[in-house]
Amino acid sequence: MSATTLPEGGNAELRALLRQVDKGRHRKDRLMKGLIYGAFVLAMLPLVSVSWTVLVNGIERFDAYFLTHSMRGVYGGMDAGGIYHAIIGTLEITLFATLISVPIGLLTAVYLVEYGRGALARSVTFFVDVMTGIPSIVAGLFAYALFAVILGPGIRMGVVGSVALSVLMIPVVVRSCEEMLRLVPNELREAALALGVPRWLVVIKVVLRTSIAGIGTGITLAIARIIGETAPLLITVGVIDSINFNLFEGRMMTLPVYVYRQYSQGLVPCTPGDLACIPTINYDRAWAAALTLILIVMLLNLIGRLITRFFAPKNLG
Secondary structure: OOOOOOOOOOOHHHHHHHHHHHHHHHHHHHHHHHHHHHHHHHHHHHHHHHHHHHHHHHOOOOOHHHHHOOOOOOOOOOOOOOOHHHHHHHHHHHHHHHHHHHHHHHHHHHHHHHHOOHHHHHHHHHHHHHHHOOOHHHHHHHHHHHHHHHHOOOOOOHHHHHHHHHHHHHHHHHHHHHHHHHOOOHHHHHHHHHOOOOHHHHHHHHHHHHOHHHHHHHHHHHHHHHOOOOHHHHHHOOOOOOOOOOOOOOOOOOHHHHHHHHHHHOOOOOOOOOOOOOOOHHHHHHHHHHHHHHHHHHHHHHHHHHHHHHHOOOOOO
């Protein structure tokens, strides 16, 4: 009851008390709205600042030439060079890491939710939690050491980088898929089992179909988690200025490593009067490559949303 709903003949003191209560509620409501909007603005400031900085610094060199040429034969302050080789390396290494991680992560999540009981399930959950927190450099060292034992020291290949990234990606896929599978109502499972459907078919036809939207989102987030990693790729893939399409032979360049390498080289010492030399060319390339990486991540998120929209079940009944 509020002061506006109290009958006219009611006690005046009670009406005044209710007015004070209403005013207090409105003040608290406005205060909480202000805090929520303030928190939203505070959270958006770093995102907008980073995006605007990368856009302003990278848009000048971001063009078709930059996207379709490599760094082969480019040196000093030449107004040349691009990131085509780095784009190819990033896409191939990330795609192969995804092909490794998604089946392993999804099957592990299905086991934990549908079949996992006892000490084995607890052990798997524990190790997944541990893997979630390992530094990326450790994943790179693990992949390098593994392939060095098999193929010899000094090995640098795209597939080694994919294995390193998969070590980082698998626990993210497991955790996200596990949470999505747990959101599927047990009534759907029980209804299918009551009809005599085998358990494995219930998982495929009911559980996975119902949670496909969330699984797709989780996989997209896992890809975004690894596509910007630099340290493990420096160890496992190395650096190259030429185009290499073969994951299983030779070094490959990736966008994060390209950004790191260009920015770390700093200003180019140009001879006075040399108009063909651009002192800030390395910084310009680094910002443009960072802008390209952000656009690729945005495109992957868009593709993930489209997949979940078209393949998600329209109703669960």
